[in-house]
Amino acid sequence: MATEDVSHDLSSLLSSEERDFLIRNNGDQVPVSALVGKNILLYFSAQWCPPCRAFLPKLIEAYHTIKAKGSAFEVIFISSDRDQSTFDEFYSEMPWLALPFGDGRKQILDKKFKIQGIPTAVAIGPSGRTITKEARMHLTAYGADAFPFTEEHLKQLEEEIEKKAKGWPEKVKHELHSEHELIRTKRSSYSCDGCGETGYSWSFYCKECDFDLHPKCALKEDGDTGTEKGKEGFICDGDVCRKA
Ligand SMILES: [Zn+2]
Ligand SMILES: [Zn+2]
Known part of the structure; x- marks a missing residue:
């Protein structure tokens, strides 16, 4: 296994005896060999799955950002859609490659990567x-x-975030939760009450009300270089820092 050729790995993973290509949503075929040496993301998803639809815009944004930096990167949609027409509809939104709908390789990939959900x-x-x-x-x-x-x-x-977190105020007052101060808290995962998206690790949190804000949603990080106003657009008064 250790001596096996790299291209063989990827093509044995993604090709079958009858097919050595992936597709684009305009019908173009892209040879699997063109992906050798790239960073690949296998994206297991389906239109009937609400979290899949919710995640798609984020993945598209990240995809374009990563590609814009010139990284050798490609995403491959591995569909669990029920039929060709829902596959076509869902895939039409995606700018990357896909395994053709109904391809037998999907079951093999599900099994190989033990896809649970x-x-x-x-x-x-x-x-x-x-x-x-x-x-x-x-x-x-x-x-x-x-x-x-x-x-x-x-x-x-993670280390960069920890370093950054040390510069954040311990508490903030925020207009979205004027009742209580929000405390800088390390959480596992949460749903941000500001933007509605999932957050991990640090939150500005009110335990009493189970109210969370992402640090970026709680703090206005607009690169203010002002001198006397406190840190990054904050006015610190006693042990509370407020948005300037
Ligand atoms: Zn947020
Ligand atoms: Zn509260």
Whole structure:
């Protein structure tokens, strides 16, 4: 296995005896061999699945951002849609490649990666090695910054956030929750009451009301370089910092 050719890995993963290509939503065929050496994200998803539809715009945004940086990256839609027409409809929204609908390779991939639910995003590195099956979570937490999803990279991101968090006020008053102060709190995951999206780790939190705000939603990070106004657009008064 260790001596096996890299291209063989990816083509044995994504091709079958009858098919050595993937498709675009305009009907074009792209040879699997064109993907060798790239970072690949296998995106297991379906239109009937509400969380899949909710995640799609975020993935599209991250995809364009990652590609714009010139990264060798491609997403492949692995569909669990019920029929060709819902596949076509859902896939028409996606700017990346797909396994043709109904292709037998899907079951093999489901099994190989032990797919328990969708959406799931499996990241595969340039050498064909599986990097993570949790790419969806990392994309939700960090957006395009999560790329290329390696443990080292994510650890570095985490360290940067911890460093940044030290500069955040311990409490804030926010207009969306004027009743109580929001306390800088490390949480596992939460739904932000500001923007409605999922958040991980740090939150500005009111325990009494179970009210969460992403740090970016609670703090106005507009790069204010003002001198006497306190940190990044805040006025600190006693132990409370308010938006300036
Ligand atoms: Zn938010
Ligand atoms: Zn409260």
